[in-house]
Each structure stands twice: as structure tokens, then as C-alpha cells.
Amino acid sequence: MSETVTLTIDGAEIQAKPGQMILVAAEEAGIYIPRLCHYKGLKPHGSCRLCTVTVNGKPMASCTQPVAPGMVVETKTEALNQFRRQILEMLFAEGNHYCMFCEKSGNCELQAQGYRYGMTAPRYPFQYPMRDIDASHPDIFLDHNRCILCARCVRTSKDLDGKNVFQFVNRGKHKRVAVDSRARLAGTNANVTDQALGACPVGALMKKRVGYAVPVGQRLYDHKPIGSEIEAKASR
Amino acid sequence: MIATKESNRIVIEPVTRVEGHGKVTILLDEQRKVKQARLHIVEFRGFERFIQGRPYWEVPVLVQRLCGICPVSHHLAAVKAMDRIVGGENLTPAAEKIRRLMHYGQFFQSHALHFFHLCSPDLLFGFDADPMIRNVIGVAAKYPDLAVQGVMMRKYGQEIIKITAGKKIHGTGAIPGGMNKNVSITERDFLLKDLDQMITWARGALKIAKDYTVQNLEKLAPFGSFDSNHMSLVRPDGAMDLYHGNLRAIDSTGNKIFDQVDYQDYLQYIAEEVRSWSYMKFPFIKSLGPEKGWYRVGPLARINCCDFIDTPEAESARKEFMAVTHDKPNNITMAYHWTRMIELLHAIEKIALLLHDKDLQGTDLVVKGTRRREAVGLIEAPRGTLFHHYVVNEQDQVELANLIVSTTHNNEPMNRAVQKVAADHLSGKPEITEGLLNHIEVAIRAYDPCLSCATHALGKMPLRVRIVDHEGNVIDEKVKA
Numbered sequence: 156m157s158e159t160v161t162l163t164i165d166g167a168e169i170q171a172k173p174g175q176m177i178l179v180a181a182e183e184a185g186i187y188i189p190r191l192c193h194y195k196g197l198k199p200h201g202s203c204r205l206c207t208v209t210v211n212g213k214p215m216a217s218c219t220q221p222v223a224p225g226m227v228v229e230t231k232t233e234a235l236n237q238f239r240r241q242i243l244e245m246l247f248a249e250g251n252h253y254c255m256f257c258e259k260s261g262n263c264e265l266q267a268q269g270y271r272y273g274m275t276a277p278r279y280p281f282q283y284p285m286r287d288i289d290a291s292h293p294d295i296f297l298d299h300n301r302c303i304l305c306a307r308c309v310r311t312s313k314d315l316d317g318k319n320v321f322q323f324v325n326r327g328k329h330k331r332v333a334v335d336s337r338a339r340l341a342g343t344n345a346n347v348t349d350q351a352l353g354a355c356p357v358g359a360l361m362k363k364r365v366g367y368a369v370p371v372g373q374r375l376y377d378h379k380p381i382g383s384e385i386e387a388k389a390s391r
Numbered sequence: 392m393i394a395t396k397e398s399n400r401i402v403i404e405p406v407t408r409v410e411g412h413g414k415v416t417i418l419l420d421e422q423r424k425v426k427q428a429r430l431h432i433v434e435f436r437g438f439e440r441f442i443q444g445r446p447y448w449e450v451p452v453l454v455q456r457l458c459g460i461c462p463v464s465h466h467l468a469a470v471k472a473m474d475r476i477v478g479g480e481n482l483t484p485a486a487e488k489i490r491r492l493m494h495y496g497q498f499f500q501s502h503a504l505h506f507f508h509l510c511s512p513d514l515l516f517g518f519d520a521d522p523m524i525r526n527v528i529g530v531a532a533k534y535p536d537l538a539v540q541g542v543m544m545r546k547y548g549q550e551i552i553k554i555t556a557g558k559k560i561h562g563t564g565a566i567p568g569g570m571n572k573n574v575s576i577t578e579r580d581f582l583l584k585d586l587d588q589m590i591t592w593a594r595g596a597l598k599i600a601k602d603y604t605v606q607n608l609e610k611l612a613p614f615g616s617f618d619s620n621h622m623s624l625v626r627p628d629g630a631m632d633l634y635h636g637n638l639r640a641i642d643s644t645g646n647k648i649f650d651q652v653d654y655q656d657y658l659q660y661i662a663e664e665v666r667s668w669s670y671m672k673f674p675f676i677k678s679l680g681p682e683k684g685w686y687r688v689g690p691l692a693r694i695n696c697c698d699f700i701d702t703p704e705a706e707s708a709r710k711e712f713m714a715v716t717h718d719k720p721n722n723i724t725m726a727y728h729w730t731r732m733i734e735l736l737h738a739i740e741k742i743a744l745l746l747h748d749k750d751l752q753g754t755d756l757v758v759k760g761t762r763r764r765e766a767v768g769l770i771e772a773p774r775g776t777l778f779h780h781y782v783v784n785e786q787d788q789v790e791l792a793n794l795i796v797s798t799t800h801n802n803e804p805m806n807r808a809v810q811k812v813a814a815d816h817l818s819g820k821p822e823i824t825e826g827l828l829n830h831i832e833v834a835i836r837a838y839d840p841c842l843s844c845a846t847h848a849l850g851k852m853p854l855r856v857r858i859v860d861h862e863g864n865v866i867d868e869k870v871k872a
Contacts, residue, residue, distance in 0.1 A: 255456060256449060256452045258452075288446075288788070290786040290787055296446060363446065364477075365448075366449065366567070367566055368571055369571065370557045370564065370571045370572040371556075371558050371562060371563055372557055
């Protein structure tokens with residue numbers, strides 16, 4: 156078996172490791188493919204579909220698709236960007252995402268993807284779902300209004316924290332993150348130092364009383380779009 | 392509102408673009424004399440309800456969305472309450488001074504906006520001048536220097552807000568117990584660059600407002616005027632303080648109704664009355680009751696209430712102003728403009744002092760202490776005293792919120808002003824012209840309510856006036872555009 160796999164991404168010939176997912180191979184070559192459910196250290200999940208690329212003309216989730224010799228991958232076509240914008244718009248319309256007062260603003264991956272893909276306003280009707288906040292834990296709050304069901308907290312808690320604090324319950328539009336307790340977050344063994352807190356891409360799972368400690372202008376995505384750190388590798 | 396059988400009814404709707412739901416109705420009797428005139432605020436925002444359940448640290452950023460003109464006031468009033476919730480009300484010198492700088496920047500831009508953009512067309516061209524000229528474009532054409540000054544002064548205030556709050560509108564600078572950033576040397580020097588020019592222009596604006604009022608005093612003194620109580624924050628030594636102090640209320644002749652009241656106890660002194668025809672409540676001083684207890688807030692009330700101003704130029708301007716009424720409270724509605732410009736000068740004097748203060752570069756920015764469950768935050772917003780009252784549960788969620796905004800305090804006074812102008816200028820007139828209707832708005836505009844923004848911008852007020860006879864038939868209809 157050859158040590159490397161050669162494939163083409165966006166017209167450039169790339170060497171990747173066998174078994175590597177397209178998203179990771181592209182990342183190592185300085186090509187950013189957007190993602191929300193994908194999280195470093197966790198197994199690929201393939202649920203948000205934001206990382207969809209075309210492989211030999213066929214759309215595929217790049218986070219779950221391993222590289223193969225001779226693959227021709229496109230990551231930046233207008234059709235793909237339209238598709239990504241649509242996914243983002245659906246996510247925004249489906250929950251209650253009020254960036255204007257959300258403390259995650261500027262550090263939020265969903266918002267940053269919205270900016271990166273030029274989303275102005277969702278073309279889908281806002282659903283305004285009735286969702287609650289679980290503020291029972293002394294140091295953590297869980298705001299279901301902002302949850303995008305990426306499962307990063309569920310998987311991080313299980314695989315990295317070894318705790319199983321979060322799971323999904325219900326199906327379809329009733330699907331939601333629940334906690335490992337019939338009561339609320341306070342009844343679980345969740346701790347403010349859990350890696351699950353940092354895994355949330357949006358403002359759903361947050362450390363309490365931090366708020367707006369980082370001023371506007373110094374936040375993660377205030378000056379550079381999400382993914383630019385990966386793209387910087389290519390320009391070096 | 393239903394047209395009464397015995398009267399003609401005139402409706403001015405909307406007076407505003409504050410969610411577009413302010414209107415004036417004027418009831419005429421058979422002789423076309425004004426029987427009743429009311430300013431209705433039929434907007435409903437619901438902020439007090441929908442912040443319930445939100446974490447308390449989110450509130451100062453959330454509630455400022457009430458307004459795009461003076462969001463800093465809501466940001467600071469809310470954060471002053473949250474300072475107490477986290478036991479951090481004794482701010483570090485750096486945090487308090489940076490907040491004050493933000494607040495004075497806000498005053499500077501808001502007062503400049505109102506004077507140059509909203510009210511100057513009335514003062515420069517006359518209340519019943521052609522509406523095609525009586526607007527900010529007309530001012531720009533005839534008085535280009537003034538128009539530029541207005542824009543640049545507003546910009547300067549907005550730059551201060553951006554540096555202290557992170558954004559020109561709806562920033563995040565003030566956090567419970569302090570600030571999330573200081574002012575760097577570079578930022579300070581950027582503001583110092585234009586400071587002298589701003590002081591010169593503020594002096595000029597004050598002179599325009601003063602000269603206009605003095606020269607037209609005979610016409611302006613009775614215009615929409617009436618005796619009233621006045622209320623504002625004052626410092627313990629009686630000085631004007633726009634950021635912090637205790638409550639003082641005086642009657643129309645200057646007798647103190649209460650003084651140095653800790654605003655945490657405001658509910659013992661102030662109550663609110665609900666009337667069926669307006670969503671806006673009518674606050675009053677409890678000891679005097681709803682009939683006699685209403686009061687004015689804002690620049691006029693602040694100048695009337697304070698014993699002195701602690702910056703030299705504004706203080707000498709205050710003395711000049713008070714001399715007009717022989718050191719007794721001034722009850723002239725149109726005098727609001729003059730007092731607003733005294734405050735504009737005061738704000739820039741304060742900004743100058745703060746920019747030269749090294750504490751702005753301090754790094755000790757947040758304090759915390761013993762948690763409280765309930766707190767009130769008060770501030771003098773450009774338009775008047777602003778109350779924010781919150782109860783926060785042990786899980787950090789807001790349980791109750793009560794906001795009394797400046798325009799609400801001035802509800803009864805604005806209604807009185809509308810009634811007075813309607814009675815003096817519209818009564819018995821065979822035809823109600825656009826110019827006459829603008830008289831009503833000039834009186835409302837003097838209070839700089841949040842209503843005033845849209846009514847005057849570009850002079851294109853989508854104003855509908857309907858005259859209905861005593862049987863309910865529309866006999867005349869005018870659309871002002």
C-alpha cells in the first residue's frame with residue numbers, strides 16, 4: 156500500500172494519508188472546507204452537511220469521506236456555496252438566534268459561517284420555537300434557543316470527558332439535547348472544566364458570568380473570517 | 392379612538408416612527424374650538440416581559456436595543472443595576488471614568504443630533520415655513536456650515552462611544568462591576584485631535600439656541616408652556632451629575648418636594664398611572680397624587696433642579712439662563728433647546744477633563760462583591776431620568792424588570808404642551824393647515840422624545856389628518872408628505 160494518496164482538490168494536486176478524510180486532507184494542504192459538527196479530537200459525525208464538496212462531480216460530506224487516488228474534489232463552486240448558505244439559513248430560521256445580544260457573538264462559529272458565506276437574511280420563515288433555558292447549574296447554563304444539534308457536546312462529554320452528560324431525545328423537529336438527569340443540568344456530574352463546554356460552536360452551552368468579557372474588536376472572528384488560520388497555511 | 396357625536400375629531404397619525412405608533416387626536420366642538428387634545432403612544436415593545444429568564448449579564452447588552460439613538464443610556468442604566476446585583480457598585484476609578492466618558496460622548500452626539508438635525512429647521516425657517524425647505528436638507532442648503540458641524544459633532548460623540556463600548560451603536564463595553572476595556576493612548580490621542588474644534592462648535596451651538604430664545608422670548612414663553620414640577624439626579628453637593636447621584640424633585644417655584652433620595656427607594660416616591668387611551672404610563676410623585684404629582688425630566692428639569700454645574704463654561708451659561716426667570720425654575724417648554732445646548736457644552740467640557748485623566752488607561756477594570764437579588768440602576772439619559780429595576784433569581788436569571796424611560800416621565804407634560812398649543816393656535820381656525828399642525832409637533836419636539844426622530848427627518852412626515860364631523864362623516868382629509 157502506498158504511503159500517500161494523490162488527489163486533486165480545487166485544481167491542485169494534493170498528497171494525503173490513506174484513510175484520511177477529505178476535510179482533514181484539505182486542511183493540511185491549507186484549503187478550508189466549512190464545518191459545524193466536525194470537531195478536532197472527535198470522530199467524524201457527518202450531520203451538519205456544511206462540509207459538502209463534490210467528488211468527481213457528486214456531492215459528498217467531506218468529513219466522512221476518505222480520500223482515494225485520483226479523486227477530483229471541488230470545494231468552492233458557486234453551487235456549493237449556495238447550498239451552504241441554504242443550510243445556514245435553515246439553521247438560523249429553525250432556532251432563536253439573536254446575534255445582536257448573544258454573548259457568543261464574534262466568537263460564534265454559526266455566525267462566522269453566516270458572514271463567510273454572505274448570508275444576509277434567511278429566505279425561510281423563522282420558526283420561533285418555544286425553548287427553555289436550563290440555568291440550574293451553578294456555573295453552566297444551557298440555552299436551547301441557540302442549539303443547532305451538532306452533537307459536539309454529546310460526543311465530547313462521552314468521548315473526551317468520559318461522562319455522558321448530554322444526549323439527544325425525540326426526533327425530527329422535536330429533537331433536542333437533554334441531560335443525563337430527569338431533573339436539570341444541576342442534577343448531573345457536569346463540571347465547568349468539562350471540555351464539552353468549549354466544544355459548543357454557538358452560545359447554547361456557556362460558562363456562567365463570563366458574558367462580554369472580551370471587547371468588540373478582540374473577539375475570534377472580529378477581523379478575519381472563520382477558516383483563515385487554515386488558509387494561512389497555504390500562503391506560507 | 393371613536394369619534395364622539397358632538398365633536399369634530401382631528402387625528403395626527405403617526406407623529407412618529409418610534410415603531411410608528413404615536414398619534415395626536417384633537418377633538419373640536421361645534422364652534423371648532425379645541426375641546427381636548429391628546430398624544431397617544433400606542434406602541435408596545437414588551438422588553439420587560441421578554442427579558443424574563445435571561446441571564447443577568449446579558450441584560451445591559453439586550454435592553455439597549457430599545458433604541459438606536461441613545462442605547463448607551465439603557466446600556467449604562469442596566470449595568471448600574473447589575474453592578475449592584477454582583478456587589479460591584481463601587482467601581483474602580485478607571486471603570487467609572489471610562490463609563491462617564493462613554494456617557495458624555497452619548498450626550499454630545501444625541502444633543503447635537505436633536506439640535507442640528509431635528510429641531511434646527513423649525514428654529515431657522517419658522518414653525519410654518521414651507522415643509523419642502525423646513526428640513527435638514529433645507530438647513531444643509533442654506534446653512535452648510537451648521538449642517539456640517541451637526542454631522543461632525545455627532546460623529547465625534549459616536550467615536551467616543553466606539554472607543555469605550557466597542558461599537559458606535561449597541562456596544563458591549565460596560566459589564567457588571569466595571570468595563571471590559573480601557574482607553575489606550577492611541578485612542579485618547581485620536582479623540583484629543585478634534586477636541587478643540589468640538590468645544591468651539593459647542594459654544595457656537597449654545598449661542599444659537601440662546602440668541603434664538605432670547606430674541607423670540609415673547610413668542611416662545613407662552614408656546615406650549617405651563618407650570619410644572621421638575622425631577623432629576625443631583626450630586627450630594629447639589630451639582631448637576633448626568634451619570635450618578637440622588638433624586639431631587641422641585642415644584643414650579645423651586646420648593647423641594649424631595650431631595651437626596653436614594654434611587655434604590657424610588658418606589659416609595661414615584662408611582663405610575665395607567666390610562667386607557669395610551670400604552671405609555673403616567674408617572675407621578677406619590678405624595679402629590681396623580682393630579683398634581685406629574686413632573687418634567689430632561690435638560691430643562693436638570694438645569695432647574697441643580698444648584699450649580701461643575702464645569703466653568705456650562706456654569707456661566709446656566710447662570711445666564713436662570714437670570715431670565717430671576718433664578719426661579721424656568722417653565723418655558725421651548726427653553727428645553729437652550730438647556731440642551733448648555734448640557735452639550737457641559738458634556739464636551741467633561742470629555743476634555745476625562746481625556747486628560749491618566750485613569751482612562753487604568754487596567755483595574757472590574758470589581759465584584761456580595762450578590763444581591765434586587766437592584767435599581769438610574770442614569771440621566773439625554774432625554775431625562777431613566778430607571779431600570781431588576782430582580783435576579785439565585786440561578787442568575789432575571790425574574791422581574793421595570794423600566795421607566797425618560798419619554799414616559801414627560802408623558803403628561805407633552806400632553807399638556809399639545810393641549811396648550813392646540814388651544815392657542817388651532818382653536819376656531821376654519822382650516823387646519825400643515826403649518827398649524829407642525830406647531831403641535833414643535834411642542835412635542837421640544838421634549839426630544841424618542842418620537843421626534845422620524846417626524847422631522849427629511850420633512851417627509853407620513854402624517855394623516857382626518858376631520859370628522861359630529862355624525863362621524865369625514866369632511867376633510869389631508870395627507871402630509
